[in-house]
Amino acid sequence: MAGEKETVIRVALIGNPNVGKTAIFNNLTGSRQHVGNWPGVTVEKKTGRCTHREIEMEIVDLPGTYSLEADAIDERIARDYIIDEKPDVVVDIVDASNIERNLYLTLLLLELGANVVVALNKMDIAASKNYEFDIEELSLLLGVPVIPTVATTQSGMGELRDAILSAAVRREKHRKVTIGYSDDIEARIKEVEELILTDTYLANTYPPRWLAIKLLEKDESVMDRISSSPKRDQILEVTRRVEVNADTFAEERYRAIDRILHASLAGRRDHALTTSDLLDRVFLHKRLGIPVFLILMWATFQFAFTVSEPFMVMLERVFGWLGGLLGDPTTPLISLWADGICGGLGFVLVFIFPIMFLFIALAILEDSGYLPRAAFVMDRLMYRIGLHGRSFIPMLMGFGCNLPAIMATRSIGDEKDRLITILINPLMSCGARLPVYVLIAGALFGTYAGSAIFSMYVLGIVLAILMALLFRRFIPGLRGKPAPFIMELPPYARPAIKSVLLYMWSRAVVFLKKAGTILLGGALVLWFMASFPWGREIESSYAGILGHTLEPLLAPLGFDWMAAIALFFGFLAKEIVVETFGILYGVGGEDAITGAVAAHMTPVTGLAFMAFTLIYLPCLATLGMVKAETGSWKWTGFMVLYQLVLAYVVAGIIVLTGNLITGVL
Amino acid sequence: MFGMRGRIFGAKKIHEIEEKVEHIHEDVEHVLRSHSGDEELSSHLKEIDEHLHELIADSKSLESGVPLGLLSAGDEGVVLGYCGGRGVAKRLLELGFTPSSRVKVISGSPGLLVDVKGSRIALGRGIAMKILVDLDGR
Amino acid sequence: MNLKNIGLYSALIGGITAIIGALEVIFVFTGTDSWIPADLFGGLALLVIAAVYLSGNGELISKQEEGLSFALTGTILTMVFGSLYTLIMGTDYLMYLLGEADEFLIITELRPEILLLVATLPLARYLIKREE
Numbered sequence: 009m010a011g012e013k014e015t016v017i018r019v020a021l022i023g024n025p026n027v028g029k030t031a032i033f034n035n036l037t038g039s040r041q042h043v044g045n046w047p048g049v050t051v052e053k054k055t056g057r058c059t060h061r062e063i064e065m066e067i068v069d070l071p072g073t074y075s076l077e078a079d080a081i082d083e084r085i086a087r088d089y090i091i092d093e094k095p096d097v098v099v100d101i102v103d104a105s106n107i108e109r110n111l112y113l114t115l116l117l118l119e120l121g122a123n124v125v126v127a128l129n130k131m132d133i134a135a136s137k138n139y140e141f142d143i144e145e146l147s148l149l150l151g152v153p154v155i156p157t158v159a160t161t162q163s164g165m166g167e168l169r170d171a172i173l174s175a176a177v178r179r180e181k182h183r184k185v186t187i188g189y190s191d192d193i194e195a196r197i198k199e200v201e202e203l204i205l206t207d208t209y210l211a212n213t214y215p216p217r218w219l220a221i222k223l224l225e226k227d228e229s230v231m232d233r234i235s236s237s238p239k240r241d242q243i244l245e246v247t248r249r250v251e252v253n254a255d256t257f258a259e260e261r262y263r264a265i266d267r268i269l270h271a272s273l274a275g276r277r278d279h280a281l282t283t284s285d286l287l288d289r290v291f292l293h294k295r296l297g298i299p300v301f302l303i304l305m306w307a308t309f310q311f312a313f314t315v316s317e318p319f320m321v322m323l324e325r326v327f328g329w330l331g332g333l334l335g336d337p338t339t340p341l342i343s344l345w346a347d348g349i350c351g352g353l354g355f356v357l358v359f360i361f362p363i364m365f366l367f368i369a370l371a372i373l374e375d376s377g378y379l380p381r382a383a384f385v386m387d388r389l390m391y392r393i394g395l396h397g398r399s400f401i402p403m404l405m406g407f408g409c410n411l412p413a414i415m416a417t418r419s420i421g422d423e424k425d426r427l428i429t430i431l432i433n434p435l436m437s438c439g440a441r442l443p444v445y446v447l448i449a450g451a452l453f454g455t456y457a458g459s460a461i462f463s464m465y466v467l468g469i470v471l472a473i474l475m476a477l478l479f480r481r482f483i484p485g486l487r488g489k490p491a492p493f494i495m496e497l498p499p500y501a502r503p504a505i506k507s508v509l510l511y512m513w514s515r516a517v518v519f520l521k522k523a524g525t526i527l528l529g530g531a532l533v534l535w536f537m538a539s540f541p542w543g544r545e546i547e548s549s550y551a552g553i554l555g556h557t558l559e560p561l562l563a564p565l566g567f568d569w570m571a572a573i574a575l576f577f578g579f580l581a582k583e584i585v586v587e588t589f590g591i592l593y594g595v596g597g598e599d600a601i602t603g604a605v606a607a608h609m610t611p612v613t614g615l616a617f618m619a620f621t622l623i624y625l626p627c628l629a630t631l632g633m634v635k636a637e638t639g640s641w642k643w644t645g646f647m648v649l650y651q652l653v654l655a656y657v658v659a660g661i662i663v664l665t666g667n668l669i670t671g672v673l
Numbered sequence: 674m675f676g677m678r679g680r681i682f683g684a685k686k687i688h689e690i691e692e693k694v695e696h697i698h699e700d701v702e703h704v705l706r707s708h709s710g711d712e713e714l715s716s717h718l719k720e721i722d723e724h725l726h727e728l729i730a731d732s733k734s735l736e737s738g739v740p741l742g743l744l745s746a747g748d749e750g751v752v753l754g755y756c757g758g759r760g761v762a763k764r765l766l767e768l769g770f771t772p773s774s775r776v777k778v779i780s781g782s783p784g785l786l787v788d789v790k791g792s793r794i795a796l797g798r799g800i801a802m803k804i805l806v807d808l809d810g811r
Numbered sequence: 812m813n814l815k816n817i818g819l820y821s822a823l824i825g826g827i828t829a830i831i832g833a834l835e836v837i838f839v840f841t842g843t844d845s846w847i848p849a850d851l852f853g854g855l856a857l858l859v860i861a862a863v864y865l866s867g868n869g870e871l872i873s874k875q876e877e878g879l880s881f882a883l884t885g886t887i888l889t890m891v892f893g894s895l896y897t898l899i900m901g902t903d904y905l906m907y908l909l910g911e912a913d914e915f916l917i918i919t920e921l922r923p924e925i926l927l928l929v930a931t932l933p934l935a936r937y938l939i940k941r942e943e
Contacts, residue, residue: 075767108790109769258766262774262790281877283942284793285779285786289746289877290884292780292795296863300888303856307895315898318905384795387784391797459852493797494764497786747877 017065017176018093022086022117023101024110025072026498028129031159032101033069036169060169068095071418074109076116077227081418084229090122091214096176098122099168104134104141104156107273111265112258114150115187121215125171126154127164133499138275146272151186160504186217189260196250197221203246207239223247225257284499288381297385304373306462312366313446313458319361327354340542347591348535355590355601356527356583359443364516366439370408371511375503379404380495387493395476399429403472406436407465408515410630414637424486428479430634431647434626435472437465439515440582444621447586451605452614464618471623471654522581530577530584534591537573551592565620565659566613575620581627612666616659624655694725738805742798745781750806752776752789761800768794776806814878817937818871821882824930825864828889831923832857847923857924860888879938886934893928900925 023029033039037056054069070089071082090098100117102110107128117124128141147154153171157164188194200220205211210219214233222230224247234240290296331350337343373379383400390400399420405413413433420426437445442461449460479486537551547556554576555569562572574588593604609617625648626634635644701722705715738753752774755762769790770776779793780786785801787794796804834847835854843849867881900920907915 074764077763077767106792109792112767112769255762255766255772258763259771262769262771281779283883285788286877286880286883287887288780288786288793289880290863290866292784292786293866294781296859296866299859300863300884303859303888304891306852306856307891311895311898315902318902318909318911321906321909321911380795384784384786387795387797391799462852492761492800492803493784493795494761494768494800495795496768497793497795499793 015064017063017097017172018095019065019067019097019099019172019176020070020089020093020095021067021099021101022070022090022113023072023129024074024103024106024113025496027072027101027103027106027110028159029069029072029101032099032127032129032157032165032168033067035159035162035165036065036067058169060173063173065169065172073113075113076120077225077229090117090120096123097125097172099125099127099172101127101129103130104128104139105130105137107134107139108262108265108269111268112261115261115264118150118152118187119215119221120218123175124150124152125168125175126150126152127168128154128156129159131156131164132158132161140274142272142274146268149268149272187261187264189257193252193256193260196224196252199250200224200243200246203239203243207237207243210234210237210239221257224250224252282499284377287500288497291378291381292385297381298389301382301385304378305465308366308369308373309462309465310458311369312362312442313461316361316365320358323358323361324355327351327358330354340539343539344532344535347539348531352531352535352587352591353523353528356443356531356587357523359446359583359586360516360519360523362442362446363439363519364512366442367408367512367515368508371508372503374511375501375507377498377500380497384493384495384497389473391493395425395428395473395480399425402429402433403436403469406433406438408439409518410434410436410438410626411633414630414633417637424488427638427643428476428486430638431479431643431650432472432475434630434647434651435468435475435623437468437622438582439519440627441622443583443586445618447589447601448605448609448614448618451602452609452611460615460618464622467619467658468622471658475650475654522583526581527583527587530580531587531591534573534577534584534588538591565616565656565663566610567617567620568608570608571617575624578621579625579628581629582621585621610670612663612670615666616662619662620655620659622655623651623658625651694728697725698722739808740802741776741778741787741796741804741806742785742801744778744785744806744808746778748781748808749775749777750808753805753807755805756803761803765800765804768792770794770804814871814874814876817882817934818868818878820934821864821871821885822868824889824927824934825861825868825885827930828857828864828927829861831927832861835923846918848919853924856892860885860892863888879941882934883938886931886938889924889927889931890935892924893931896922896924897928 021029021033033054033056037058039054039056056067056069058065058067068089070086073083073086075083076087076090077083089095098117100114102114114124114126126147128143128146131141134141141156143154143156153175155164155168155171157168189197197217197220200223201216204216204219210216219230219234223234223243234243237243291300293300327350331346331354334342334345337346373382382404386400399417402413402416402420405416410433413436414430417426417429417433420429441464445461445464446457449457453460481487534551537554538549540550541548551573552569555573558572558576559567559569562575567575570589570592573592574585577588578585589601589605593601605614625631631644631648634647635641638644701718705718708714739750741750741752744750752770752772754772755765755770769792774789777788778785779788784798785796787796831847832854834845835850835857837843837854838845838847838849839851839854863881864885865881867878867885870878871882872878900922903912903920904915906912
């Protein structure tokens with residue numbers, strides 16, 4: 009704020025969830041963040057840069073928020089950034105097709121005295137609803153520039169950049185237009201405001217009018233902000249005396265919005281049944297909702313598993329051919345290439361295909377707007393088990409990867425709800441576990457492989473539910489009722505191929521990076537342990553020694569020493585389980601390894617092994633994230649402990665009942 | 674379908690509240706008469722008295738309300754108010770459930786999908802029961 | 812097509828879907844070898860789709876537009892499953908070319924779900940037209 013001309017303009021993007029903030033961010037900065045069709049995709053702020061007319065801008069994409077009163081962490085991030093960092097320009101992205109609700113945040117931003125530029129986005133959808141905006145009038149009434157945009161076709165982006173620049177130059181401190189409340193309320197605001205003006209620190213740090221309104225609204229975090237003021241008691245005293253019913257502010261803001269829209273928008277016709285509504289009558293149906301959700305999930309896994317098969321076969325043959333290039337593995341170096349790199353790492357790489365196909369399906373479900381519906385449908389069940397419906401979104405994301413899923417829990421307002429969701433999240437079977445299922449189910453269950461894999465996912469969900477129920481009831485820190493479910497549902501949309509492929513590719517890249525680092529390292533270590541001391545049988549190699557040491561622990565479940573090593577190293581990353589089998593069985597190609605798996609396991613132990621892999625520990629990276637998000641070693645340790653015990657118990661139950669059934673038949 | 678109404682915000686209960694308020698009012702009058710010299714006390718008491726009568730007025734307007742959670746698909750109504758904590762009310766207000774706004778149920782029971790100010794909000798059953806609406810034509 | 816005809820047509824498709832779904836489930840337990848595959852989850856999926864179609868019938872036949880919800884969603888679900896099995900047919904052919912599968916018989920690959928997809932095309936056409 010001090011210098012005459014700053015070289016970098018700091019711009020913040022803010023808006024309700026799902027208004028196209030990320031799309032505009034991508035357009036402005038040329039980056040390729042995935043745009044999701046559900047609230048809560050952006051849970052932390054992202055930064056990008058762009059240069060326009062030789063002036064550099066730093067653009068921050070803030071999490072979606074409905075107001076500047078922060079309950080959940082993601083909303084707090086957005087709000088604190090605006091208040092404390094004071095960006096030069098705040099671009100408020102407003103969904104033109106849902107303008108009434110969206111302008112609420114705009115009014116709050118104006119109240120805060122931010123240097124606002126409104127991007128009136130989704131103009132195409134608004135046009136299809138026959139909305140006719142008088143942009144000039146709207147801009148005049150709000151007292152800030154209003155730029156119509158369509159983020160998906162990039163239209164209006166040049167104008168938006170220009171508007172940001174001129175707003176940054178103008179940087180007026182006091183806008184002429186204020187959205188007023190009724191006289192009675194204004195008088196009370198005035199009284200508090202005058203008192204605030206007597207404390208120079210407060211008056212210089214925050215806009216006094218905003219502070220007065222927030223105090224009258226009894227905003228708790230604002231109360232904290234004045235706690236060090238010498239006038240604190242006086243301010244609180246006056247606030248108490250002129251008390252306003254806090255709801256009045258919201259009511260009056262909406263009344264102001266009504267006035268503004270009355271003058272600047274024509275053609276509005278609400279309460280018509282849209283196609284989205286037609287679909288929701290079935291997808292949210294009281295009896296059909298859950299079955300429809302289940303069959304869609306089943307189709308997803310069927311697609312990921314079956315359709316990826318021929319591609320896996322092809323890549324496998326390539327690695328088989330590469331591995332044979334140097335001839336028989338008679339020297340350590342050739343063995344490193346053939347058994348370690350091609351047999352181990354190559355074998356895992358093959359699984360990039362089921363992962364890619366799984367994410368194509370999930371991206372379609374997400375971009376179509378179905379996933380928030382799934383969350384809502386499940387909320388009934390979730391509430392009964394003491395979980396919040398919002399927890400369901402991170403849970404679903406867990407099918408992809410637990411890491412972003414645990415970050416996504418930030419959109420859950422209630423701390424207890426959030427903690428429980430984090431604790432049970434690793435039970436959602438992530439993409440890294442899929443290779444293990446594909447290998448083992450493929451080897452042992454033939455045509456039922458797809459259903460066996462699906463059953464693992466169901467098992468994960470069931471266990472997550474049971475654990476949530478237990479934690480709620482028996483862990484002292486987690487007792488209580490879940491917060492109620494309130495969520496805006498975005499309209500359904502036809503998924504764009506480009507966006508789906510982009511999403512799939514971004515997940516594939518994550519896998520490839522993992523392959524180049526931790527999986528490669530794992531392959532090298534495992535190969536070394538399996539091959540040295542050189543020339544010995546694998547049984548007496550280092551791997552053999554370690555495996556035989558661990559074996560007694562797992563023997564009751566019917567797992568042999570190779571399975572023990574696989575699980576031991578699987579803690580680094582679940583894909584290593586598969587890598588281990590590739591190296592230890594010392595045979596190339598899926599056919600041969602499939603045969604080896606079938607020789608080492610019965611269907612019952614196979615199922616138990618899959619379940620054990622699902623439950624026993626989240627991978628190292630996930631544990632790190634759990635520690636970071638809970639900020640507590642105690643909860644992280646608790647998670648490790650309960651999952652080890654649970655894995656053992658469940659696998660034990662599978663082995664016992666399985667043996668009983670197969671014994672009877 | 675609205676058989677539950679009587680139990681939740683029935684006329685009987687409102688009547689009881691009214692009687693109790695009347696009792697308090699009498700007590701206040703009594704204290705005022707016996708301490709007519711103390712101005713601060715009397716101004717406080719008068720304020721309390723006012724609040725009480727506002728309360729009755731509020732509850733009377735709520736009397737005609739039905740919990741939103743009892744509506745089924747296709748029903749429309751006007752928001753009267755909420756019962757329940759501050760946090761929930763705050764969220765509902767910022768999403769547009771301000772008093773006197775129209776809501777329409779798109780898909781019903783046990784959770785609701787409603788149209789309010791043109792956006793679609795999903796409400797869990799628990800919260801839907803805490804929003805009171807006035808049905809059209811009643 | 813008017814709403815009543817849509818209702819009748821989706822009732823027909825719903826009925827056929829239900830029968831095929833039931834057979835797919837039953838055949839798992841009887842071990843019957845037929846053109847209709849024995850597939851527990853696949854059959855259950857068809858039963859759910861059938862339930863969707865049939866739930867909208869009352870409304871459609873009494874000419875309420877809301878009933879279209881069920882025809883619309885049913886059609887989308889049939890499309891999803893029909894496309895899934897069409898893709899699987901393509902994959903099986905690839906596997907056959909790669910020498911991983913011993914045979915590729917069009918009769919076992921042409922799942923009833925794919926035929927149902929064809930049967931819903933008139934419905935899909937109507938719904939897309941309406942949307943525009």
